[in-house]
Amino acid sequence: MWPFTSRRIFGNRWWAVAFVVFVCWQVADLLGDPAPPGNSATATDITGAPVDDEQMRQMADTLNTLQNSN
Structure with a gap:
């Protein structure tokens, strides 16, 4: 699945930098874009x-x- 072992990744500083950039990119993709400021109070329908x-x-x-009907 992953073609590199940890020894091979961190043995070369450029592979280590590439790995850190990849991890940061994955985290940013997972979290998504933050909501624009001031827009959180506006309710919307589907x-x-x-609204x-x-x-x-x-x-x-x-x-x-x-x-109250229960």
Whole structure:
């Protein structure tokens, strides 16, 4: 699967640098792009359209009704 052993990777400083860059690249890819600042408070629906306060209130009322029905 991985063609290098740890002795072979770290035996040459350039392979060690390449390995560190590869690991950092994999971590950055795994974590993804951070959310833009100030955008975290905007709620969106499944299509990505922003949800207004009236829709949020209706959803909260619906959830409270379902919770209280038990």
